Amino acid sequence: MSAPVILSGQVIMSGRALFPPIRLRLEPGQWTALLGDSGVGKSTLLRLIAGLPIGGSFKGRVQFRQPVALMAQDPGLLGWLTVRQNAALGARLRGHAADFTRLDAILDRAGLAAHAAKRPAELSGGQRQRVALARTLMEDRPLVLLDEPFSALDVRLRLEMQDLAAELLRGRTVLMVTHDPAEAARLADRIHVLTEAGLSAVETPALPIPRAPSHPELLRCQGALMSRLIAGTAA
Numbered sequence: 514m515s516a517p518v519i520l521s522g523q524v525i526m527s528g529r530a531l532f533p534p535i536r537l538r539l540e541p542g543q544w545t546a547l548l549g550d551s552g553v554g555k556s557t558l559l560r561l562i563a564g565l566p567i568g569g570s571f572k573g574r575v576q577f578r579q580p581v582a583l584m585a586q587d588p589g590l591l592g593w594l595t596v597r598q599n600a601a602l603g604a605r606l607r608g609h610a611a612d613f614t615r616l617d618a619i620l621d622r623a624g625l626a627a628h629a630a631k632r633p634a635e636l637s638g639g640q641r642q643r644v645a646l647a648r649t650l651m652e653d654r655p656l657v658l659l660d661e662p663f664s665a666l667d668v669r670l671r672l673e674m675q676d677l678a679a680e681l682l683r684g685r686t687v688l689m690v691t692h693d694p695a696e697a698a699r700l701a702d703r704i705h706v707l708t709e710a711g712l713s714a715v716e717t718p719a720l721p722i723p724r725a726p727s728h729p730e731l732l733r734c735q736g737a738l739m740s741r742l743i744a745g746t747a748a
């Protein structure tokens with residue numbers, strides 16, 4: 514089993530610390546969900562773990578960083594490529610042939626088979642988000658960072674895409690930023706809430722992932738998480 518990814522330190526934006534020094538530990542092979550107020554610094558943490566620049570400065574370090582696949586909030590699709598070409602972009606950028614059997618199976622599962630030859634401008638927001646998800650699932654990386662990956666999807670599709678991601682990312686170390694307590698309670702082995710006061714953990718249900726959306730244990734976790742989020746820094 515590989516080592517955990519550990520981010521420790523704090524972020525300074527425009528001369529102000531977003532939060533006190535934190536220690537975020539991603540257990541190998543597990544899903545970690547990160548929730549918190551808008552603007553508190555969640556996407557910035559993903560960028561730091563991915564080794565990307567941030568707008569401010571970071572006083573700290575990221576240990577045991579691994580090859581990473583990042584699905585950012587912005588789908589970042591290339592307008593001149595088709596859905597199929599966008600989903601296969603990672604392999605193409607690395608100069609490899611994509612696994613087209615896997616690609617077409619993922620596009621099918623993501624409900625995109627009928628749109629495979631379309632350009633991004635011809636898609637809805639939710640369809641574009643699913644292309645970005647398909648592209649991320651095509652990457653064969655041990656560490657996967659997902660920034661609100663299902664936020665543009667309707668309830669049914671959201672559950673289906675959660676199931677698909679849980680299945681295809683099994684065994685990977687995943688950090689998912691989300692504003693949806695139900696999503697975190699359904700998918701995560703570990704849940705953290707980030708506020709201006711720092712990072713705190715919320716207990717997760719002892720049930721296999723993905724969890725049934727209406728299971729009482731999941732609803733209990735969801736309720737505890739909502740209370741924590743509503744309390745904010747007062748928690």
Ligand SMILES: Nc1ncnc2c1ncn2[C@@H]1O[C@H](COP(=O)(O)OP(=O)(O)OP(=O)(O)O)[C@@H](O)[C@H]1O
Binds near residue numbers: 531550554567
């Ligand atoms: N490039 C940048 N330059 C200056 N400030 C930035 C930059 N990027 C982000 N910030 C600021 O840093 C803070 C954290 O931003 P970040 O995107 O990490 O928040 P977030 O928790 O992911 O928010 P949301 O839930 O709204 O996506 C915000 O106050 C934002 O305005």
